[in-house]
Amino acid sequence: MISIERGACPDKLDTTRKKIAANDYQHDTVVSALLVMQHNKCCYCETDILKVGATARWVDHFIAKTDVSFKDCDGKTNWKLANAWSNLLMSCSTCNRSKGTEEPFDSKTGKRRLIDPSDPKIDPENHIEFMIEDVFIVYKSRNGSTLGKNTIENLKLKARNDIYSLLRKRKAEIDSIFNDLVNALTENNLIMAKSKQNDLRKMTSAHQPHASFCRKYIIQVAQKFNNDNLKKINKYYGLKIEPLEINIASGFQKIV
Numbered sequence: 297m298i299s300i301e302r303g304a305c306p307d308k309l310d311t312t313r314k315k316i317a318a319n320d321y322q323h324d325t326v327v328s329a330l331l332v333m334q335h336n337k338c339c340y341c342e343t344d345i346l347k348v349g350a351t352a353r354w355v356d357h358f359i360a361k362t363d364v365s366f367k368d369c370d371g372k373t374n375w376k377l378a379n380a381w382s383n384l385l386m387s388c389s390t391c392n393r394s395k396g397t398e399e400p401f402d403s404k405t406g407k408r409r410l411i412d413p414s415d416p417k418i419d420p421e422n423h424i425e426f427m428i429e430d431v432f433i434v435y436k437s438r439n440g441s442t443l444g445k446n447t448i449e450n451l452k453l454k455a456r457n458d459i460y461s462l463l464r465k466r467k468a469e470i471d472s473i474f475n476d477l478v479n480a481l482t483e484n485n486l487i488m489a490k491s492k493q494n495d496l497r498k499m500t501s502a503h504q505p506h507a508s509f510c511r512k513y514i515i516q517v518a519q520k521f522n523n524d525n526l527k528k529i530n531k532y533y534g535l536k537i538e539p540l541e542i543n544i545a546s547g548f549q550k551i552v
């Protein structure tokens with residue numbers, strides 16, 4: 297999960313201009329605005345939702361539209377509130393189905409319990425990361441973050457084998473580029489090495505599927521290379537390769 301920069305409210309949901317009807321949040325213009333804002337990815341698991349097809353993506357109400365805060369005093373849903381642009385995200389159907397009913401805010405303290413990736417005050421990557429060891433990949437909270445832990449549990453991310461299988465493919469792509477990078481370095485082919493470093497950097501761009509995983513794994517392999525292999529390679533090949541520093545993207549930063 298990465299930060300999402302929320303775009304302008306689509307006209308269909310502009311409350312200063314019109315009354316909001318029950319299903320306005322599903323209007324094509326709203327769906328398009330959400331897809332652009334999220335680079336066609338699920339807001340939670342970063343899977344490419346264009347690839348999974350129109351029936352496998354949902355407009356998600358971050359706070360459920362059935363929440364009591366969206367009811368008028370007669371008990372009927374106030375659609376103006378329930379369809380507020382700031383509460384809408386696009387998710388894959390699996391995240392939408394997996395998402396639990398936990399309230400995003402603590403009713404007593406008002407403190408946030410779940411991560412809204414479009415909240416500019418929170419960077420999801422400060423709360424959720426991955427443990428990656430060979431073929432073993434699992435979501436984990438970062439530095440013991442309670443917000444991260446609650447969000448992982450609420451979305452049931454630890455049990456999502458569909459995501460892990462996609463992450464293993466991304467990992468294989470990174471391993472292959474990294475191999476080419478190391479080969480280029482040992483052959484002292486600095487132009488090729490730079491191009492491979494750039495390929496890795498592009499994989500961390502906000503518009504790439506599973507960017508948060510790629511960011512974490514690229515840092516991990518570069519650190520492993522610097523700590524474990526660099527000295528040996530320099531000695532064996534008689535080179536003076538500097539420690540790798542791959543300049544990865546952060547937040548909603550897009551690299552083209």
Ligand SMILES: [Zn+2]
Nearest residue numbers: 338341388391
């Ligand atoms: Zn998802």
